[in-house]
Amino acid sequence: xxxxxxxxxxxxIDHGKSTLADRILELTGVLHTTANAxxxxxxxxxxERGITIKAKSVRMPYxxxxxxxxxxxxxDTPGHVDFNYEVSRSLKACEGALLLVDAAQGVEAQxxxxxxxxxDAGLEIIPVINKIDLPNAxxxxxxxxxxxxxxxxxxxxxxxxxKDGTGVPNLLEAIVSRLPSPRGGVDEPLRCLIFxxxxxxxxxxxxxxxxxxxxxxxxxxxxxxxxxxxxxxxxVGYFLPQITPSDKLMAGEVGYVAxxxxxxxxxxxxxxxxxxxxxETAAIPGFRRSQPMVFCGIYPINSSDxxxxxxxxxxxxxxxxxxxxxxxxxxxLGHGYRLGFLGMLHMEITLERLKREYGxxxxxxxxxxxxxxxxxxxxxLMIDNPSRFPTAAYIDHxxxxxxxxxxxxxxxxxxxxxxxxxxxxxxxxxxEHLDTRRALxxxxxxxxxTVTGYYDKLKSVSRGYASMDYDLAGYRSSDLxxxxxxxxENQVDALSFITVRDSAIPKGRALIHKLRKLIPRHLFEIPLxxxxxxxxxxxxxxxxxxxxxxxxxxxxxxxRKRKLLEKQKEGKKRMKMVGSVEVPQEAFMLLLKMxx
Amino acid sequence: MRGLYVHVPFCARKCSYCDFYSLPAxxxxxxxxxxxxxxxxxxxxxxxxxxxxxxGGTPSLLGPGHLRELVGGIGKSVDLSELIESxxxxxxESATGALLEAAREAGINRVSIGVQSLxxxxxxxxxxxxxxxxxxxAIILASxxxxxxxxxxxxxxxxxxxxxxxxxxxxxxxxxxIEHVSLYCLSLEKGTPLEKSPPLDLPSDDTQAQLFEQARxxxxxxxxxxxxxxxxxxxxYECLHNLNYWRGGEYVGLGPAAxxxxxxxxxxxxxxxxAYIDRPGYLTEDVEELDVRDKASEEAMLRLRLLVEGLDxxxxxxxxxRDNIEPLADRLERMAHDGLLxxxxxxxxxxxxxxxxxxxxxxxxx
Numbered sequence: 032x033x034x035x036x037x038x039x040x041x042x043x044i045d046h047g048k049s050t051l052a053d054r055i056l057e058l059t060g061v062l063h064t065t066a067n068a069x070x071x072x073x074x075x076x077x078x079e080r081g082i083t084i085k086a087k088s089v090r091m092p093y094x095x096x097x098x099x100x101x102x103x104x105x106x107d108t109p110g111h112v113d114f115n116y117e118v119s120r121s122l123k124a125c126e127g128a129l130l131l132v133d134a135a136q137g138v139e140a141q142x143x144x145x146x147x148x149x150x151d152a153g154l155e156i157i158p159v160i161n162k163i164d165l166p167n168a169x170x171x172x173x174x175x176x177x178x179x180x181x182x183x184x185x186x187x188x189x190x191x192x193x194k195d196g197t198g199v200p201n202l203l204e205a206i207v208s209r210l211p212s213p214r215g216g217v218d219e220p221l222r223c224l225i226f227x228x229x230x231x232x233x234x235x236x237x238x239x240x241x242x243x244x245x246x247x248x249x250x251x252x253x254x255x256x257x258x259x260x261x262x263x264x265x266x267v268g269y270f271l272p273q274i275t276p277s278d279k280l281m282a283g284e285v286g287y288v289a290x291x292x293x294x295x296x297x298x299x300x301x302x303x304x305x306x307x308x309x310x311e312t313a314a315i316p317g318f319r320r321s322q323p324m325v326f327c328g329i330y331p332i333n334s335s336d337x338x339x340x341x342x343x344x345x346x347x348x349x350x351x352x353x354x355x356x357x358x359x360x361x362x363x364l365g366h367g368y369r370l371g372f373l374g375m376l377h378m379e380i381t382l383e384r385l386k387r388e389y390g391x392x393x394x395x396x397x398x399x400x401x402x403x404x405x406x407x408x409x410x411x412l413m414i415d416n417p418s419r420f421p422t423a424a425y426i427d428h429x430x431x432x433x434x435x436x437x438x439x440x441x442x443x444x445x446x447x448x449x450x451x452x453x454x455x456x457x458x459x460x461x462x463e464h465l466d467t468r469r470a471l472x473x474x475x476x477x478x479x480x481t482v483t484g485y486y487d488k489l490k491s492v493s494r495g496y497a498s499m500d501y502d503l504a505g506y507r508s509s510d511l512x513x514x515x516x517x518x519x520e521n522q523v524d525a526l527s528f529i530t531v532r533d534s535a536i537p538k539g540r541a542l543i544h545k546l547r548k549l550i551p552r553h554l555f556e557i558p559l560x561x562x563x564x565x566x567x568x569x570x571x572x573x574x575x576x577x578x579x580x581x582x583x584x585x586x587x588x589x590x591r592k593r594k595l596l597e598k599q600k601e602g603k604k605r606m607k608m609v610g611s612v613e614v615p616q617e618a619f620m621l622l623l624k625m626x627x
Numbered sequence: 628m629r630g631l632y633v634h635v636p637f638c639a640r641k642c643s644y645c646d647f648y649s650l651p652a653x654x655x656x657x658x659x660x661x662x663x664x665x666x667x668x669x670x671x672x673x674x675x676x677x678x679x680x681x682x683g684g685t686p687s688l689l690g691p692g693h694l695r696e697l698v699g700g701i702g703k704s705v706d707l708s709e710l711i712e713s714x715x716x717x718x719x720e721s722a723t724g725a726l727l728e729a730a731r732e733a734g735i736n737r738v739s740i741g742v743q744s745l746x747x748x749x750x751x752x753x754x755x756x757x758x759x760x761x762x763x764x765a766i767i768l769a770s771x772x773x774x775x776x777x778x779x780x781x782x783x784x785x786x787x788x789x790x791x792x793x794x795x796x797x798x799x800x801x802x803x804x805i806e807h808v809s810l811y812c813l814s815l816e817k818g819t820p821l822e823k824s825p826p827l828d829l830p831s832d833d834t835q836a837q838l839f840e841q842a843r844x845x846x847x848x849x850x851x852x853x854x855x856x857x858x859x860x861x862x863x864y865e866c867l868h869n870l871n872y873w874r875g876g877e878y879v880g881l882g883p884a885a886x887x888x889x890x891x892x893x894x895x896x897x898x899x900x901x902a903y904i905d906r907p908g909y910l911t912e913d914v915e916e917l918d919v920r921d922k923a924s925e926e927a928m929l930r931l932r933l934l935v936e937g938l939d940x941x942x943x944x945x946x947x948x949r950d951n952i953e954p955l956a957d958r959l960e961r962m963a964h965d966g967l968l969x970x971x972x973x974x975x976x977x978x979x980x981x982x983x984x985x986x987x988x989x990x991x992x993x
Contacts (some may be wrong), residue, residue: 281646403789554984577836579986582857587872588886590893590913593925593993600990 033212034099037241039106039121041149042131043139043498049162051131051193052089058199059091059271087227088239088285089416090269095207103206104285106226106241108145113374115502116321117227119148120301123315124226124241124285127155127210129202130183132347134160134168134190137178137469137509141497146181156212158188159202164195172466180465199474203334205280213283219243220309223280223380225302230349234266234289237274238298241285243315245306248279253290256303256314266470276327299352321353323371324503325378325482326415327358328525330367331614337366340393347385354381361418362524363609364394364619369416374483391423394607394616396525403430403506418524420513423564429529430506432478435460437471437500444493444564445470451492453481456531477502479529483622497499514539514568516546517560521610525619539611539623540569546619547610550614552576557612598613629869631676633664633697633704634882635686639721643754644782646816647896648884649684664881665700667908671879675706678868679713679735687717691729696731698733701881707734712780712867714739719762727772737866738769739809742779745796749785752826759796766803776864778807783842784835785813786826793838794845801849806864810842810856817904836983856982857931858931871932875926881908892916910993921993923947924955928992931968931985937976955992962991 042048091103108121121130128149132138149156158181160173174185190204191198215222225234227239240247247253251264266289268276278285292298301318322374331340344356359369372378375398382395397417404412404420405427415422436457440448442464449459449472457474462469482500489497512535516526530538539561546559550573557573581592606613619625633826637657638649679698685770689697691722701707714737715730719795722740732737744750745759762779769777775883800808812835815822832836836885841900843853871878880887884898896903897910917925923943930938940959944952962972963966967988977985 053704218991552980554987576813576984578832578839578983580812580856580983581986581989582810583814587630587878587880587888588895589888589925589929590886590895593928596928596986596990596993599986600993603987603990 032214032217032281033513034101035104035213035283036101036127036206036210037104037125037213037283037285038127038129038206038210039108039125040129040131041108041118041122041142041145042161043133043136043141046131046133046136046139046142047107047193048131051129051159051161051191051199052107054193054196054199055103055105055203056089056091056272058196058203059093061089061091061132061486072319076312087272088270089272090285091271093207093507096204099207101207102284103203106285111175113372113377115148115500116319116349116373117300118145118228119152119317120224122149122152122154123301123317124224125152125154126213127157127206129157129159129160129206130181131159132177134162134170134173135165136171137173138180138465140437142181143437143439144500146183156183157202157205157209158183158185160188160190162195162353162542163190163470164192164197172468176466186188198544204530215242215244215282217244217246217282219244219282220312221251221304221306222312222315223247223304224315224614225298225300225304226298228298228352230346231274231289236292236294236298237287237289239270239285240288240290240304242280242281242282243599244282245283246279247288253288253304254306254307254310255298256299256305256312257299257318257364260297261307262292265289265291294349321373321375323353323355325375325398325400326369327378327382327398328361328364328367328369328416329382330361330364330394330396330525330607332392332394332607334365336392340368343385344370347381347388351381353377359416361396361525363521363525363614364396367394371415375486392605394525394619397528397622399529400432400478400482402511402529405430412515417513417527417529420527420529420586423512428508429511430508431506432512433475433507434478434481434501436474436476436481437496438489439465439469439471439499440493440497441469444496445472447492447625448472448497451485451488452476453487459482468553477507477509478503493532512563514542516542517558518546518550518560518609518612518614519555519557521612523609523614526622528622535563536568538625539563541625542622543569543571545625546618547571547573550619552558553612555611628677628867628871628874628876629674629676630678630680630868630876630878631701631707632868632878632880632885633679633681633686633701634880634885634896635683635689636660636883636898637683637688637881638685638756639688640756642866643820644813644816646819647684652873653900653944654688655902656900657689657693660882660900661689661697661700662663663904663907665704667881668701668704670908672704673706674879675709676879677709677711678871679707679710680868681715681735683716685718685721685724685741686715687721689726694726694729695733699733710734712737714866714868716741717765719757719765722765722768723767724772727769727774731772731774732873736775737778738774739778739780739807739866740765740769740922742766742796742800743782744785744788744792745799746785746788746792749788749792752786753782753821763799763803766805769878770804776806777804778809778860778866779805779989780809780811780888781842783810783812783819783839784830786830787828788838788840789828790838793842797842797845801846807858807860808846808851810839810841811857816912830833839983851892852935853982854933854935856977857984870933873929875929891922919951920955923952924993927952927955927959928989931975931977931989931992934977934982939974940975958992961989967991 040048082140088106093103106121106124108118142527158177178185222244223240223242231237237393254261258541267280268275269286303314305312315456356368357373360366400414402576407427452474459475462471462472510532511529513531543559543561556575559571561569634651638651640651713735715735716739718741742762747759854865857958883900883903886895894911894914897912960967968975
């Protein structure tokens with residue numbers, strides 16, 4: 032066990048985490064070529080977005096300069112603000128962390144957030160300054176920031192270029208010399224942490240685990256701590272990085288277990304595996320079920336595809352148990368599902384993957400947060416769907432979730448960032464100058480304001496320089512109203528939205544105006560209205576279509592004519608019927624687009 | 628009933644709205660073209676045709692000599708003895724007495740004149756090279772030479788077009804004794820100069836619709852029958868060749884870019900004059916043989932364009948088999964129920980109010 036080092040790399044997005052992981056894998060001989068670079072980012076979509084969504088681990092052999100043999104377990108961590116809890120679980124599996132900072136960018140919001148998580152988890156931290164080959168590398172400034180902002184000893188920082196490999200051999204030496212080995216006895220009762228899981232069609236649910244004590248073999252009976260569910264171990268092994276079975280896993284090791292677990296929902300990241308003979312074994316502190324924060328409805332374009340969607344979701348959840356879903360029906364959109372996500376990015380990625388991997392055409396509705404609605408009778412309702420809001424007469428007050436966001440931004444962009452944040456109902460908590468260049472703004476925001484493109488907007492007003500991280504900071508009472516949209520006198524529940532009273536009229540007007548441009552002209556007039564309760568706050572009309580005809584003869588080229596009509600028919604298939612009106616699917620995301 | 632179409636891909640100048648296959652300034656190839664068409668016609672030797680239609684492009688650019696050569700040459704390989712109707716499209720500026728006389732001698736009994744408008748302002752706006760006066764002369768000339776039927780093509784929605792100008796145009800045409808009028812709505816076809824830089828006074832779709840309705844009322848008031856979406860005729864003067872298209876009939880297209888429908892298969896010659904002259908009729912494209920259900924739907928869609936004749940559901944069932952048209956029959960029934968079509972117990976027809984918004988209906992039929 033003395034020869035094991037369990038570590039992770041924590042960094043702000045794009046600071047070179049995946050590239051460094053590749054170099055480490057190459058130096059330890061696990062990866063022979065750079066051809067399939069970024070092994071840890073296996074999902075194509077992740078690569079596209081340059082982020083790792085779900086944690087994975089790789090076991091690597093390493094011989095130090097002193098001739099000693101080691102086992103290095105690199106545990107990957109998800110790199111986005113929505114996945115704080117998942118990051119904290121991955122950190123729990125490690126004794127040490129490499130805190131990677133881009134020499135040209137310096138410490139960013141996620142660097143700080145992740146460093147705090149690592150410090151909280153009691154990890155030994157090795158600060159690493161990456162990209163020192165860049166002409167605009169600011170090594171000294173980075174050292175200062177590490178010291179000032181994170182209290183990490185700057186002299187200990189390693190200088191590397193993950194891209195060309197400079198300094199990486201020294202980094203490996205530092206991992207074995209500076210990071211502690213795991214502790215915990217093989218003879219003690221089994222206790223291991225589940226830090227990730229995925230679904231394998233042969234083995235069922237595969238749990239990534241870290242053993243703190245005891246050992247685990249095929250045939251062992253195990254118990255899931257939080258549910259007391261007992262099952263039998265089918266297989267244990269390591270990721271090298273390909274999945275490789277072994278005889279057993281011992282205390283201190285990192286690997287996987289496949290047991291008779293068929294449903295992803297049966298295990299949760301952060302949960303603990305123990306022996307059913309020793310049910311009193313303590314859980315790993317900090318476990319909680321992941322809590323969805325952002326919700327949206329998804330609907331098949333054709334109602335007949337509903338069962339296909341159900342199957343796709345079920346399969347999808349096997350790989351990502353942080354997604355929750357339940358049946359939902361909408362008067363406008365028919366039968367669908369309401370999905371809950373950890374955050375906005377998680378939502379975007381999931382919807383994209385659903386569409387891509389399962390070939391589903393989907394309508395997704397405007398994202399919503401969970402509102403706490405206190406009724407006049409004193410009940411508290413948690414409502415994640417605007418269409419389920421009680422009528423105004425029954426509402427005493429509404430509370431909405433608040434986040435505390437930390438935004439790091441160069442001084443030059445402090446103004447625009449504050450302006451943006453205030454326009455999104457942010458309240459400034461504090462502003463600190465980190466150094467001569469940058470400021471740290473702490474804001475409290477309604478979460479609802481950030482689900483509509485706040486992060487993208489922040490990036491754009493700061494020309495990409497601002498970085499952000501957030502925590503949930505409870506609920507706060509707000510003057511909110513529900514705005515309904517009526518298309519040809521039919522209320523379209525999927526277009527209802529919640530907003531602060533002051534912006535209801537401008538938002539309602541803007542939405543109606545956009546809808547008028549988006550919905551194609553029909554053969555009849557279509558009145559569009561926005562209303563609060565029974566009171567109409569905006570109205571426009573779509574005038575009837577008067578001409579849609581193929582009049583030319585085309586010299587008997589009927590095929591061309593038919594193809595034009597078929598194209599028109601295809602276009603219609605992509606529309607959702609709301610009463611007698613064909614509404615393009617983009618309509619249901621219009622509000623989001625408007626905010627962006 | 629079988630039709631023979633000849634595509635004459637020559638133009639003196641390309642009009643700004645035109646996306647048909649036509650080539651300005653290639654008149655040096657006329658002779659080679661005529662020989663190639665005659666050559667291609669041998670492929671259909673033995674077939675007999677009841678209608679002939681020379682379309683374009685500008686068939687009147689053939690001139691009397693090439694016209695004689697073309698019709699004569701084709702007549703030697705295919706059977707034209709049963710021809711009932713034989714049409715030539717002409718442009719006013721090249722519809723000379725000599726050309727029209729040659730046409731009469733070649734057995735052509737119908738002239739379709741590309742009038743487009745009788746407003747010089749509108750004509751110049753889209754690059755037409757003739758005047759309104761030339762168009763009127765051509766009509767008078769054609770009538771005097773004893774063609775059975777004279778037709779005029781008009782465009783609805785030309786830049787700057789107003790109802791008073793269109794009204795004058797129609798009045799003059801009717802006064803000149805025209806028997807047939809085709810009203811085509813101007814559309815901005817991709818890649819045409821008109822699409823690339825549409826003039827400011829281009830009428831909107833709504834205006835076009837209004838102009839069309841006004842023109843339709845005018846023509847109906849003067850005894851014309853609106854027998855197809857774009858076509859009006861005095862009784863007995865409907866264009867048989869085009870009717871055959873809408874009835875799902877067979878036809879052969881000769882010349883580059885010409886479309887054919889033969890033995891259930893649709894295909895089109897490649898739009899390439901040089902290649903055509905090189906190997907006439909060898910380069911076919913968009914060959915399409917629909918399965919029986921799609922074929923039935925296609926024919927239903929085409930027949931619904933015939934506003935008076937409509938679609939005889941029983942006839943369709945007899946032709947394609949009752950089982951094969953069942954889903955189609957259901958669709959038609961539903962559309963009649965929804966008021967998109969009118970059913971009189973025997974035939975389905977497009978509701979008159981839906982003529983200008985028929986595309987969604989046809990899309991539904993397919």
